[in-house]
Amino acid sequence: MGQRGLAGNIIIIGILVILTGVGGYLVLNNKLLTPAPEPTPASTPSPAPTSTSSASAVPAEKPKNIPQTHNAFGFNLFKNLKQEERNKNLFISPSSIAIALSMVLNGASGETKNAIQKTLSLNNLDINTVNGENLNLINISKKGDPKVELSIANSVWAKKGINFKQDFLSLVKNYYQAEISTLDFTSPSSVQTINSWVSQNTKGKIPTIVQSIPPQMRMYLINAVYFKGSWSEEFDKKLTEDRNFTPAEDTPKKHPLMQLQNKDLPYLETDTFQSVNLSYGQNEQSSSTNEQSSSTNKRLSMYVFLPKNLENFINSLSIDNWNKWMKQYKITEGTILLPKFKMEYEKGLINTLTSLGMGIAFQDKADFSGIGDGLKISEVKHKTYIDVNEEGTEAAAVTSIGMGITAIGAPKKTFYMEVNKPFFFAIRDNQTEEILFMGTLQNP
Known part of the structure; x- marks a missing residue:
């Protein structure tokens, strides 16, 4: 040559x-x-x-x-x-x-x-x-x-x-x-x-x-x-209101936070973060005999992670940790406040x-x-x-069905998750398990 x-x-x-x-x-x-x-x-x-x-x-x-x-x-x-x-x-x-x-x-x-x-x-x-x-x-x-x-x-x-x-x-x-x-x-x-x-x-x-x-x-x-x-469960526009959001290394500022109140959602809480699975698509009755949230049988979801320390959380991201977390969500009644951005x-x-x-x-x-x-x-x-708004999301993605989320008999508790500081989110195809998008919002 x-x-x-x-x-x-x-x-x-x-x-x-x-x-x-x-x-x-x-x-x-x-x-x-x-x-x-x-x-x-x-x-x-x-x-x-x-x-x-x-x-x-x-x-x-x-x-x-x-x-x-x-x-x-x-x-x-x-x-x-x-x-x-x-x-x-x-x-x-x-x-x-x-x-x-x-x-x-x-x-x-x-x-x-x-x-x-x-x-x-x-x-x-x-x-x-x-x-x-x-x-x-x-x-x-x-x-x-x-x-x-x-x-x-x-x-x-x-x-x-x-x-x-x-x-x-x-x-x-x-x-x-x-x-x-x-x-x-x-x-x-x-x-x-x-x-x-x-x-x-x-x-x-x-x-x-x-x-x-x-x-x-x-x-x-x-x-x-x-x-x-x-969204499978749309946010009520009447509940969206300006609340404090604290960007990284900055002072709090007012920003619109959407609210989804008292819903059964796949939820995970550890010593280092809170996370909720918000699904897209029609609400359908699960064919399972277990009492599952409508989010569990949707092909596409946004996973929102609110860590105590974002930098430490990002450093912990790995295929092994991710696969482990995906198996640990439990249907829990709670309220999520998420920035509109x-x-x-x-x-x-x-x-x-x-x-x-x-x-x-x-x-x-x-x-x-x-x-x-x-x-x-x-x-x-x-x-x-x-x-991302009250009706749903515009993005690139591939849809899927199912993920191993808990069902009947799981101890029920309530959660409150106000996403008012930098957070990580991912859009996942629940059928293929492919993460289509991932991001961090530092300052909306």
Whole structure:
């Protein structure tokens, strides 16, 4: 391989909107290559290869491994970001970032591939398992609820005249249901085309992700997730009132706190935090003979954690602790006061991913030969949006069913949880156990 010429970029954009809007992109640089036939644009993604039928005809199985790896990656990423921005609001979608990086993983080789696998906590999972389970996550997300709107979309935007490996393009089309398009990156209309796709797939919550296309840009890989969910138990607007909220290292200020009073909710209290599970979707009677809260049989929930010390709590986040906590919620009657808030977050992730061990992917010695010659990642960007109010949340997410919450016979007590200081929250798919979003609100 000759010297690297004009850099070409592959951008991965993970976008989540409504409760949470997330947008991110990753840029790969490459030298100019011999013009080749353009990949065929795909408005309708092809199914992943199966021996009998298309992916759309095959019921999506619950992924066994990928949600755990995504969650572990998310905790590691979140803790690193929190070190960089201690007292700032932070909101990310580990699921969106992981799916975007998984697409690129398919084109990586050697040390570069190993570094991405390690960063994503994939351990010894083979690439077929990674791809197949990510496809299952995407398919499961399509099975919704009248009170929950969810979509997950991927796209690849390739520069005309550049030779990309057709096997790679076919793979992300089939397993990640990505739309494949080619654009004249020298035309100003290309920026508008990409941003229009982003805006459309985030219902306008993230209207732009690309400001301009530098000459070295070669490809954008975009992941867009949109979620809008109504609370199973809506907050009464008449009860929302200004109360004290004390930001980190600051004086109390007045802020609207919503109230949900005297409800049976999955609740957990330890020596270090209080936590409640607030679900989205229609209230349905559980098929279980046990007397369970409606929150227990919902596919998507927001888990709110009010720690005594937020920094110590963040440091304790791990896949083992998280899995342990998820088994300990008990149906408890109580009252929750939660801030009404909107948050936007944007962050370049190169430094953070480097600290997690992915540095080689951003260097000239990176090996993405499975995508094209001479590529390296030159930029990773993540952008999020969340709106939490009395009716529900707008965000990116995947819905699920069930979680092991207690039932009849559990000792009943009441709780009072006033979220009036910095707190941690996460949006979880209770069927797949995937954490779709996580964040801290330091100052509403």
